[in-house]
Structure formats: structure tokens, C-alpha cells
Amino acid sequence: MYDVIFIGKPVETPSLKQMQIDPEKLLRCKGKVGDFSLRFRENGGVKEEKTRAIIVNTPHLQEESLPNFPNFSEDLNPEGEGDLIFIQDWEEIASAFVNGIGLGKALKAAKENPSRQIYYFYRSLRFTEGTDNLYEEARRAGVAFFRYEEGKLKIPGPNKISYTRGGVSMEIEGKIYSAPLLKPDPALEKLSRSLRIIPSEEGYLQTENVSLAPTLTGRRGVYAIGGARSPNGLAGFRDEVEFTLEEIETLKNNLKPLVEEDREVDDRKCILCYTCYRVCPHAALEESTEEDSMEVLKEACWGCNACISHCPAGAISISQEEEDELSRGLKVFMCENSAETARKKMPQENLEGFISREIPCSCSVKKEDIYNWLQGPEDRVLILGCFEESCKHLEGDQRGQRIVDEVNETLSSLDLGEDRVRFERLSPPMEKDLAELLNRWREGQL
Amino acid sequence: MSEPMSLLQKKLEAGHFVVCSELGPPIGANVDFIKKKARKLVGYVDGVNVTDNQTAIVRMSSIVAAHFAREEGLEMIIQATTRDRNRIGLQSDILGASSLGLNNVLCLTGDHQSFGMDPGSKNVFDLDSVQLIRAVHNMVHKGVLLNGKEMKVPPKMFIGAAANPFGDPFEMQMMKVEKKIEAGAQFIQTQAIYNLDKFEYWMEEVRKRGIHEKAYIMAGILPAKSVKALRMMKTDVAGMDVPDSLIERMEKCEDPEEEGVKVAIEIIERVRKIEGIRGIHLMPVGWEKITPEIIERAGLYPRPEVE
Amino acid sequence: MIVGQQKKAEEIIKMLGEDWDSLLIAGCGTCVTVSLAGGEREVEALANLLKIYYGKKGKKVTISTDTVTRQCDFEFIDDIGEKIEDHDVILSLACGVGVQHLVERHPQKVVFPGLNTSFYGATTGVGEWAERCVGCGECILDRFGGVCPVARCSKSLLNGPCGGAQDGKCEVDDDIDCGWELIYNRLKDLNLLESLLVFEDPKDWQHYRDGGPRKLINKEYYNE
Numbered sequence: 001m002y003d004v005i006f007i008g009k010p011v012e013t014p015s016l017k018q019m020q021i022d023p024e025k026l027l028r029c030k031g032k033v034g035d036f037s038l039r040f041r042e043n044g045g046v047k048e049e050k051t052r053a054i055i056v057n058t059p060h061l062q063e064e065s066l067p068n069f070p071n072f073s074e075d076l077n078p079e080g081e082g083d084l085i086f087i088q089d090w091e092e093i094a095s096a097f098v099n100g101i102g103l104g105k106a107l108k109a110a111k112e113n114p115s116r117q118i119y120y121f122y123r124s125l126r127f128t129e130g131t132d133n134l135y136e137e138a139r140r141a142g143v144a145f146f147r148y149e150e151g152k153l154k155i156p157g158p159n160k161i162s163y164t165r166g167g168v169s170m171e172i173e174g175k176i177y178s179a180p181l182l183k184p185d186p187a188l189e190k191l192s193r194s195l196r197i198i199p200s201e202e203g204y205l206q207t208e209n210v211s212l213a214p215t216l217t218g219r220r221g222v223y224a225i226g227g228a229r230s231p232n233g234l235a236g237f238r239d240e241v242e243f244t245l246e247e248i249e250t251l252k253n254n255l256k257p258l259v260e261e262d263r264e265v266d267d268r269k270c271i272l273c274y275t276c277y278r279v280c281p282h283a284a285l286e287e288s289t290e291e292d293s294m295e296v297l298k299e300a301c302w303g304c305n306a307c308i309s310h311c312p313a314g315a316i317s318i319s320q321e322e323e324d325e326l327s328r329g330l331k332v333f334m335c336e337n338s339a340e341t342a343r344k345k346m347p348q349e350n351l352e353g354f355i356s357r358e359i360p361c362s363c364s365v366k367k368e369d370i371y372n373w374l375q376g377p378e379d380r381v382l383i384l385g386c387f388e389e390s391c392k393h394l395e396g397d398q399r400g401q402r403i404v405d406e407v408n409e410t411l412s413s414l415d416l417g418e419d420r421v422r423f424e425r426l427s428p429p430m431e432k433d434l435a436e437l438l439n440r441w442r443e444g445q446l
Numbered sequence: 447m448s449e450p451m452s453l454l455q456k457k458l459e460a461g462h463f464v465v466c467s468e469l470g471p472p473i474g475a476n477v478d479f480i481k482k483k484a485r486k487l488v489g490y491v492d493g494v495n496v497t498d499n500q501t502a503i504v505r506m507s508s509i510v511a512a513h514f515a516r517e518e519g520l521e522m523i524i525q526a527t528t529r530d531r532n533r534i535g536l537q538s539d540i541l542g543a544s545s546l547g548l549n550n551v552l553c554l555t556g557d558h559q560s561f562g563m564d565p566g567s568k569n570v571f572d573l574d575s576v577q578l579i580r581a582v583h584n585m586v587h588k589g590v591l592l593n594g595k596e597m598k599v600p601p602k603m604f605i606g607a608a609a610n611p612f613g614d615p616f617e618m619q620m621m622k623v624e625k626k627i628e629a630g631a632q633f634i635q636t637q638a639i640y641n642l643d644k645f646e647y648w649m650e651e652v653r654k655r656g657i658h659e660k661a662y663i664m665a666g667i668l669p670a671k672s673v674k675a676l677r678m679m680k681t682d683v684a685g686m687d688v689p690d691s692l693i694e695r696m697e698k699c700e701d702p703e704e705e706g707v708k709v710a711i712e713i714i715e716r717v718r719k720i721e722g723i724r725g726i727h728l729m730p731v732g733w734e735k736i737t738p739e740i741i742e743r744a745g746l747y748p749r750p751e752v753e
Numbered sequence: 754m755i756v757g758q759q760k761k762a763e764e765i766i767k768m769l770g771e772d773w774d775s776l777l778i779a780g781c782g783t784c785v786t787v788s789l790a791g792g793e794r795e796v797e798a799l800a801n802l803l804k805i806y807y808g809k810k811g812k813k814v815t816i817s818t819d820t821v822t823r824q825c826d827f828e829f830i831d832d833i834g835e836k837i838e839d840h841d842v843i844l845s846l847a848c849g850v851g852v853q854h855l856v857e858r859h860p861q862k863v864v865f866p867g868l869n870t871s872f873y874g875a876t877t878g879v880g881e882w883a884e885r886c887v888g889c890g891e892c893i894l895d896r897f898g899g900v901c902p903v904a905r906c907s908k909s910l911l912n913g914p915c916g917g918a919q920d921g922k923c924e925v926d927d928d929i930d931c932g933w934e935l936i937y938n939r940l941k942d943l944n945l946l947e948s949l950l951v952f953e954d955p956k957d958w959q960h961y962r963d964g965g966p967r968k969l970i971n972k973e974y975y976n977e
Contacts, residue, residue, distance in 0.1 A: 273787040278879045312792035313782060313820075368794060371801030375808060413763050414806055529908070533955060555915045558907055558925045569908070576912035577955045592955065610916030618937040621950055622913030629952060637916055684917030684924035 002051040004248055005038055007191065008058040008228065011241050016248060019049065023058055023187040029195050030286060032300035033221025034255045052255075053221045053248040054195070056205055058185035060227035060234065066090050066178035068158070072101050074177070076109040083116050083174030084109050085161055087153070089123035094179045095231030096126040102179050103134040110141035118143045119172060121153055121163070128235045182231040195222055196283035198394045204230040211337060211392035215244045218394050219283040220258070220300050221251060259303030259360075262319045267293035269315035276307035276316060281394040304393040305364035309403070324357070328376035330442060332356045332384065333365060337392045339384035341428035350435040353442055361393045362386070362400030362423065370407050374420055381421045382441050384434070390427060397425060422446055451586070452549035453521045454493040455604040456752045458633065458662045463718065464725030465746050466493040466523065466635065466664055467737050470500060471511035480506075483734055484515035490738045491520070492749055495552060495635070495727070498525040502562030509543045516547060523606065524548050527556025532572035533581065533592050540582055544601030552606040552635060553578040557684060576625050579607055583630025607631035607661075611648035612641065612687035620651055627660045634661050635727040638668035638679070641687040642716055649720050658722030665717040668729045669710035669736055672702045707740055714744045754784040754875075755848045756882040757791055757868040762802055765844065768865050773841035774813070776803070778867070779833065779855065780820030781847035788882055790868050791846030793820040799846070799867070815840075824851025830858045837862060890960025890967065896948065898939030903956070905932030911953040 003016035010020045027039040027046065039048045062071070066087065076084070086109075088094050088102050102120070110118045120143050125135065139145065146163060154162045155176065162171045184203040192199040197217045200207040205217050205224035214233065215223045223244045226233055233240060265276075265285075270293035276285045277294065284300035285307055287293075296307065296316070308316045332354045334340040340358045343351070359365065362385025373381050383404055385397040404423040412418050422441065426434055440446050450456045457464050467487055472479045487494060494515060498508040505511075512522040524543050526536055540551065555575045559567045573581065581592045582605050589600040607626040613619045623634065634657075639645045645665070652658050670676045673696045680688035692709065699705035710728075717723050726746075730736050741747050760768075769776065778796050786792030796818045807814045819836055821829040824847035830837075837843055837855070842863045845852045848870040855864045872884040887904045893911075894901055903909045907925045914933030917924025921934040940946045958964070 269793070271782060271786055271792075274876075275787075275789070275879075312786045312789050312794050314793040314797070366794070366798075368798035368801050371798055371805060374805055375801075377809065410762050410802060411805075413761065414766070414802075416805055416809060555908055555910060557917065560925045571908045571910070572958065573955050574908070574910040574912050575915075576952065580952065581955075608916060612919070613914065613916040614919050614921060614931070615914070615934055615937045617941075617946075618914055618933060618949070619916070621946075625912055625950060625952060628950075685915075685919060 002049060003252055004053045004055055004245075005036075005049065005051040007054060007056045007195075008187075009226070011055075011057065011225075013245055016245065016252070019051075023056075023185070023191055026191065026194050029054070029222075032284070032297040033219075033251060034299055036221065052252055053223065055223045055225055055244060055248075056188075056191060056195070056228040057224075057226045058187055058191075058228045060231065061183045061185055062180040063183050066155070066176070069176045069178045071180045072098075072105045072177055073180075076105060076177075077112060078175050081115065082159070083172065084113065084118050085172060085174045085176045086118070086120045086179075087161075087176060088121065088179040090153075090178055091181055093124045094126075095182060095234070096128045096131065096236075097231050097234035098179045098182065099126045100128065100131040100134065100235050103131055103138055105177070106143045107134055107138040107141055110138060110143050117174075119174065120145045121148050121161070122146075123148060123150065131235070182227075182234075185227055188228060191228075195219065197222060197224075198281055200230065202230070204228065206230050206233065207394060208232065208389070209392070209394060210390040211386075213243070215240050216247075218281045220302070223247070255299060257298050257301065259301055261303075261321065262298060263296040263301055263303075263305070263307065263316055264319050265294050265296060266315045266317070267291040269313050270294050270311075271313050271315075273312060276311055279306050279310045279399070281306065281396065302393060304361035304396055305359075306361065306393065306396060306399060309364050309366045310399075326355050326357075326373055328379055330354050330378075330380050330382070331373050332382040332438065332441070333359045333362070334384045335362050335386055335396075336360055338386040338390070338428055338430075339426045339434060342426055342431040342434040346431040346435050350438050354438065359383075361391070361396040363393065363396040363398075363403070365400065365403060367403055367407060370403070370421055374411075374416075379420070380441075382438075383421070383423050384426050384437075385423065387425045387427055419446075448587070451602045451604040453752065454523065454550050455632070457492050457750065458724060460750075460752050462492070462725075462750045462752070463746075464492040464662075464664065465490070465741055465749065466495060466725060466727040467491045467734075468495045468497065468727070468729045468731075469511070469515060469734065470497050470731070471506035471508065473503070473505050475506065477514050480511050480514045481518055484518040484520050486735065487737060488519050489749065490741045490747060491728075492725070493521045493523050493550060495523040495525055495729075498527045498554070498556070499530060499562075501557050502529065502559040502564065502567075504562075504564070509539060509546065509548060512543070512548050513546045521550070522548050523550035523552055525552045525554055526578065527554045528571055528573045528575060528578055529556030529559065529569050532570050536573065536578060537581060537585065537591055540585060540603060541597075541601050544603060549602045550604045550606065551582060552608065553582060553631070554608055561684070575607060576622070576629050579605055579626055579631050580629040587630070604632055605630050606633040606635060608637070609634050609663075610637040610685045611639070611645050612637060613685050616648075616651075620648075620655065623652070623657060624655060627657060631661055633724075634663045636664065636666040637685055638666040638729055639713060639717065640668075640692055641689050642713065644687060645717070646720060649722055653722055662724040663722055664725040664727040665713075665720075665723050666727050666729060667710055667713055667717075667740075668731065669733060669740060670696065670706045671733050671736075672706070673697050675732075703736075707736065707743065710740050711744045714740075714746075754787055754873070755850070756788040756871045756874040756884075757785040757848050758788075758871050759790045759795060759799070759846065759868055760866070762799070762806075765799075765865070765867055766803070766806060769842065769844065771812070773863075775815040775817070775840040776842050776844060777833075777836055777840035778803075778816065778818045778844045778846060779824065779837070780818070781824045781845070781851050782820050782822045785846065785848055785851075785868060786820075787876070788871075788874075789880065791848075793818075796820055796846055799844075825854050827854070827858055830855060834858070888961070889956070889958075890964075891957060893956075896951075896953070897936045898943060898945065900932060900935045900939055902932055902936060905930070905935065907932075911956060913949065 004018045006020045021040045025041045031037045034052050037050050106120050206229040282302045284297050288295040385400045391397040401423050496508045496512040508524045512524045516522045586603045609623045679686045780796035781791050800816045800818045819833045823829050844865045844867045846867040852866045873886045874882040874884045877883045918931040923929035923931045
């Protein structure tokens, strides 16, 4: 049993037992935090190793943002006397990492070329520890910073830019350097499948979700650092590695489940359709080695109940949970990660007249339950989930939204009322919005 | 080679550069419509295709319309698609057509019914075009039906197939042309050509494989009346390749009809120079009256006579 | 497996009509559970929805639910035999096979189909299935690199693609992959492209539905 297996480039781990696997050699990852088993190719055969945790560390691929122009890393002392122009954020806002490199290069260029003027064009500067003083220093060294709006900086010739902002417009000649765009390693696409991690839109393994600490992926015990995490992972690489290794140290010594109640699969009802396996954002379901059914891996489960609300055979439930019969009226279901936190900070009289329940995720509501809650003509259901980038279960809010859309479409097709079910998004500090939302929903004015 | 089956075959064998045109039967039972259209083509073309429920839209039967057009003195090419009839219907039609003196057939798979006005119809596709070609070949040259039954009087047919130089995958499409010839296709009519560079590349491959020596290839020409028609072909017609530069040219010109004729003539002039092209196949969809003008201005009038 | 899709609630209600007081919705626990159309959860959801509907209409009805392992075997149907007899009408959320098997077992009962039986397919994504086989009765996958021209070409062509295929997409719809492009790529990868030059005879459709309704006997097991 290893403490950590690196997929990609390893880093030093003085107190943890580690090994390394090349990304393209990984075949499959089964198990859960504290007890993963990885199958991979080695010397023409297939090997299997166990580990408590996994760290993915793949390199960043760089792409020129402005083809035909040197990027920040190239020669900063070109021949001749001309000025130097740095352009950042040409195609998209650069990461803090790129931002840091750019500032460093501009500073270096200013120091090495006292006779040249250095220009730095940017749409957004992102300061992290270390880069804020770079900016100050570069300014003192004479770098001229200009913020531009998208489309307002033009490159009419290979050594010429024109710039407009407000009433100012100017043309500058000089050698142009542009910030590279960073792209994920293509190996990540396959890795996200074999590790069963929901990737970010760009294809990184970390979604920069506000509910997930840096380097944490949706699968507990699997971490993404460096180029596997996102461009922003590079600026604070050392800190993030330190944080990750501390986390693994903690897991090693004290691995507790994240949720109290167990999710159980009824092996007589389970038909091994693998729907739960596919919808679980945390890779917490696997086919049992003992029963002819799926099982929920306790330590891997984050408690969102996506498996329960999506199991077509109704085979998964929370142990010892009693059926919650709700009386008629207005119902509101609040995600514990957003609306429920806001509720606690809100004057409770706003909830008057509502039957309210806390739910682990907006995706945990079942279609048949919603219909059940709507049996009375005055019944209405409000489901409050998280914003997309903050859903702790990564896709939970989208699933919740889709369930509600489907129900509304069906109800409307049968003339059973429009908008009797409503899905809204909130974040924990939005208690005022919650109060207003509830009042408007009560009045039927949403 | 055995005795020619049709006048069109005779002309091709005599080495003439042939001109075929096309006639779309009416949606209705109007015989005069066909006869009138046919009369305008007499003397200008060596063969006239009659489409078989083209783009899966119900029209008068290809064989019946061809029969009426033939009465006006035209050499006809019937079309047979495998979309609407199974092997029984298709072979029966071949016998009927031959007995009416319609001795050229273009064997096609046919556009999918989703293109027409009856997307809810059930398609047949019992045979594919290659199998239909083989079936007709065996009927004509071996005197047997697909089921092996021998005929005392076999039909006479000069057998043709279609090819799309712009379909994908390129190599597989080329292999299919070879299969069609292997199955018995004697002439090939291509999809309408606008992208000449791509067509020339296709012909290069055709020559490399010796296809042009095994079948007579006629280049498809579709004169476009307007920018709208061109655009529609680019987006709505399966397997068409219309370069943007041509659309631009039509947009900029003052007289689109005249420009359309010019483009068609330019394409004809260029394809005539390509080794292995033995004729053209004009498809002036919805603009049939322009056929004589194009043929005259392209220097293809009058048409040769053969014994 | 068989992939099914639940009929729209509107259609189901119209089909059920007014002439009943008690309804049993019978789910099927195999294929159509996997394709998320007729399993236990779908049965419950539909029952609760219909209760809202008839409640609003003021029609007094009893709606019961049950789901058996497979409706295509009498032994499982018999598990709910009494329940079936006790209800006026049955709405089966099984495929067309299950519906007919219910009818065969309970000839006096009115049984309605709650699903459209779509095709034989594979799961190609979460909540996505795709047709892979038409059950032609005479498998030819050996000659096409394991990609079926009958099921995956819109025209079931056996001797190559039609001229309408472009950029790997079918002329019928850009969302459909050209089956022949898939066959071509496979055989090219396997270095077997030459084999596609062999003339493929017209298919014998007697093994398909064109030979009439099909029946299959395993001689080892079958008792005359």
C-alpha cells in the first residue's frame, strides 16, 4: 500500500511512501480514498498497485496567443534600439501564472534595456503573493502599463499596435511579445475517464469550484496539481503541493466518512444498470465484489443523493430514514450548501406558511416525490440549489434544474398549471435574496 | 463487346462526345407537359434522363414519362432507384421499359425519403445500387433474373450508374465506383460539378485506377439560375460541393441568369479537356428551357448522327 | 438491450379513456429500467402524476403500481397475476413484447402500452442510447469490421456509401454518423479495406420480418 501514487511527474514526499505511473499507462482506478487500486501497463504486462491517495501532475501545454509573435519566454534583447511591447490577455484573460511570468519578464526587460521603452498591455492583472510587488517594481523600473478593452487594441503591422481608450488613441512601434495561452495536456481527457473525475470545461481535472479547495477533485483522495489542476494552479504551485500533502497525511492517519448516514443499495432491487455509477459526481459507486449489485463506497460518498434520485429501480436509500409525509401547501427545499445556510441567517418569519426541508443537493429530489407533493391544487414546490460554479457536487444544480424542467413541461402539457415547481439558485450570503424570494413565491409573483 | 443496346451506346462507342440532359416528370398526370418539354430538346441532346421520384417527391413514373418523351423522337434514359421498389418491382420495371424501347437505365440508390414530402414513408432499399446494376446486367447479358429464372426474351439495356466525386469517404466512394463497373455499369453520370479542382483530382484517381477505360464517364453540369438556387444546393442537396467563390461571383454579377449560363459553359469547356470524360450530363433543374442555349453556346450543336 | 421511451402523459391519458375505475401501472425491471423508461421509479412517477390529473378532473380512481423482473416471462407476470385481475385496466411500461405477453396471460384484461419500444441499442452516454442492431436474423458483422451496415446506414446499403455522405455525416441528418464512414475507417485501421471490393449479394430478408413473424426453437431444450 502506497500513501500516494503520482500520475505524471512526482514531487518529493519525505514522509509519504510514493510511486509514479505515466498518464498513458493508467488503465483503471477502482476503490476509494484510503484504498484505491490502480491498474496500469508495465513492461508489456499489467500491474496493480494499491494506494491511499492519488496526485495527478501533468505539464501545461503552451499555445501562442498571437501566432508569429515571440512569447514572453523568448529573447528579450532583440537587435536594434526599438521599444518592446508586451501583450497579455489577447484571446482570453490570462491565468495568474502567466500574469506573473509577464510581469517578471517586463521587469527583466526594463532592467536589461534601460534605453528602450517597455509597454505592457493587459485586460486584467491578477495579483497573487509574489506578483503584486513585481508590478510595483516594474512600474518603478519604468514599464508603462495600459489596460485595454477587448477589441480596442489592434495590431496593424508586425511591429505596430494601435490603442484606444476613452479619448486617448495612440500608435506604438516596437517588438511585440505576447502571453502564451495554456492548454491542458491531452492525456487529461483519458485520465478524467479512467479516474472518473468530472473535468472542467477547458479539460482540467480541477473545476475551480468555490466549494472545492484548490487541488481537490470531485473524487475524494484524488488531487490535481500543476498543469492537471488549471493554469491558476501554477502560480501557487508550492503552496498547493504542501496543502495537498498535508491533506494526504491527515487522510492516512484519520480517514472518516464525510457523511453520517449510510447510503445502501438493495441487492435484490439493483439491476446493475450502472446509472448510479454514471451519475455519481464523486465516483462513490462500484459493483460489489460480494453481492450481485452496486455498492456505495462509504468513505468516497459526499452525500448528495444523486444516486438515490436517479436509480431507475429505486434500489438505493438512506438507512433508517423514515418516509417524510408532507402536508399540503407551499413547500421549499433548500440545498444545505447554499440556501439552507442563508436561511439560518434570515429572520425566520419569512418561512411562515412554508413547509421547508433541508436537502443535501438540489439534484436529490425525485420526480415522483415532486408529483406527490403537488397532489393538492394549492401545492407548489420551490427548490433552491447552488450556482453552477459553486455546486459542491459539480453538476448537482444542473441535474436539479433538469428534473424541475421535465416536471414543469409534463404538468403544462396536461394543463395542470404552469410554474408550479420552481428552481432557483442562491449562495450562502444571500439571506436577503432568500427572504425576498420566499415572499414573492408565497404571493405567486416569482 | 456485344451489340450495342441503345443509340446512346452506339454514339459513345463511335467515339462521340455525348450530351445528355434531364427531364423531371410532372406532379400530376399531364402528358402534354412532357411532350412539350421533350420537343424542345429534339436535336440538341443524345439522351435524356427521366428522374425517378427525384428527392423523394411523388411524380409521374420515370418509365411512363420516358415513353411519352420518346414518342417525340428522343433517346431516353430511365432512372431506377432502390428506395421505392424491391427486387421484384425493379426487375419487372426493367422488363417493361425495355419492351417500350427504353434501353438505357441509370441505376441509383435514391435520396432518402426524409428529403421529400413523405418523410413518414417506409423505404425499401431491398437492393443497393450495386446489386441493382448486377441484377440488370445478369438480366441483359445472361438472360436470368436475380432468382436464377431464365428468360426467353431478355431485356436490352445500356446500364449506367451515378458517382459523386464530392462524397465522403473519398477512397471508399472510389471503390464503390469500381464495384459498380465490376457489377456491370457501362456508363457513369457524375453529381453536378462546381468544384473543378476537386473534380480534376477525382478524375486523376479515376485514371490511376483505369476506371475511364472501363466505362464512359459523363460530367454532371447543373446550370444555376440564381444565387438562391446555388445556396440551396450548397446547404440542402445531399453530396453537393459549391465553392463560396462561385456564390460570390453570382452575387456580384448584374445578370444572374446570363452568369449562370456562362459558368455552365466554362465548366463544360474545362471538363471537355479532361482525359476520360466522354460526355456531359446537363441537369437544369427547374430551368430546362436553357438547355438548347447552353449546348449551342458551348459549341456542342448540332449533335452527331449514327447508323 | 431493448431501448424504450415513455409515451407523453397526454397520449397515455387519451389512450386510457374514461371507462375504468382502477388502474394498475406495471413496470418492467430489465431493459426498459436500464433505459430509464419503465422501471419502478418511472412507474411511481407516472402514478403520482396521473393522480394529480384525475384529482383535478374530479374522477375517483384507484391507481396501483407494481414492477416485475421481466414482463416477457409468464413466471414473473404471475407474481402479480391477482393484482392484474383486480384492476379494470393495466398500463404496461414494458416494451411491446411485455405488453403482448401480459395480454396473452390475461386475455380478458385491457392492457395499454405506456412506452414506445424504440430499438435495440447500447448506452452511449448518461441518458443516451443508440441503435446498433435491427435483428435481421442473419448477422453479417464479420464482413464489415464489426459495424453493421444494415443498422447504421440509413439506407442499409451493403456495397458502400451512397453519394450523400459528407464529412462523416449521413445525408439524412448531421447528427447521424455515416455508417459507411465508420466501416471504412475500421477496415482501413485493420488493413482490410480491399475486402470491401467484394460484391455483396442481395441480403436474404427471410430471416428478418419479411419471412413473417419469427419464432426460435432451441432443440436441446424444446419439448414438442
